[in-house]
């Protein structure tokens with residue numbers, strides 16, 4: 448049994464402008480111990496997906512339909528009390544902004560100890576010892592002395608490490624990390640991601656890592672789901688997506704990963720913006736921005752298929768699935784891009800830019 452199995456999840460927000468379909472008939476699984484990445488630009492529905500999984504969608508949002516199975520039990524059917532005991536205990540969450548997770552009036556150590564005492568029923572001394580060990584493990588030097596520091600005495604990177612320690616303190620089965628390192632500089636980001644990965648392995652914790660940066664996913668995750676307009680457009684093992692992306696949107700995201708030694712002044716980004724989810728384009732919702740779009744793309748709604756066979760696929764572990772009409776033989780011109788691997792870094796060149 449998968450740790451998490453989401454089936455046909457649809458989430459709407461009822462706004463003055465109309466009904467925003469933030470998540471549209473979404474399905475995916477996360478296995479035990481797996482590091483699962485969710486990537487897409489702002490507005491793709493990544494955070495709403497995560498909040499649904501914690502059952503934290505609030506007015507004007509509503510989970511319309513679907514199942515969220517956690518260890519086989521549907522979270523959407525559980526009592527509020529049961530969900531509350533799962534949150535923070537079996538499923539923990541960390542956000543981009545460490546400051547919102549840390550209370551400024553208590554010391555960092557006290558806050559983590561309190562979580563441990565509350566969830567694991569530890570005594571005061573035991574909880575303190577576990578906290579110091581955790582602070583040490585997430586890379587906080589002189590953890591014992593720093594136990595009594597207040598959050599403002601920590602740097603941004605240290606605060607985020609403390610938040611990771613707090614999230615892992617109860618040994619959760621699943622850690623949802625929403626842009627956990629976006630606010631940090633790149634060298635600190637890389638170190639913290641490394642530690643997150645090591646700790647997840649050590650604690651045997653699954654991760655759902657949400658980011659707009661495929662480079663971050665490539666560093667940490669085993670498998671990835673690319674989201675666009677509230678839907679998955681590609682699901683694949685990370686290596687396959689990185690070296691052999693199949694959906695034009697994934698190709699666009701790949702081209703906008705910052706590379707060391709990149710001399711371009713600005714990152715190449717995908718022209719255009721995410722559609723207004725009140726009024727999603729017909730056919731493939733990416734077609735207005737897709738360099739390969741044809742007439743069929745304005746009409747036909749692509750489903751996830753195995754790009755090799757064109758047969759419907761879920762993109763569950765071991766499968767590669769992409770939702771593009773190219774793979775159901777509906778395109779005449781095809782997708783024209785090449786991926787070249789230079790060292791470890793794949794470089795993507797659209798057909799019209801090749802020399």
Ligand SMILES: Nc1ncnc2c1ncn2[C@@H]1O[C@H](COP(=O)(O)OP(=O)(O)OP(=O)(O)O)[C@@H](O)[C@H]1O
Pocket residue numbers: 460462467468469487488489490491492493494495496506507508659724
């Ligand atoms: N409280 C809300 N009220 C109205 N619409 C909302 C609300 N929360 C989210 N949405 C809408 O849901 C859609 C998906 O948002 P979501 O935050 O999941 O995107 P995201 O991919 O996580 O982007 P970001 O990286 O900016 O967080 C967006 O169109 C957003 O406007």
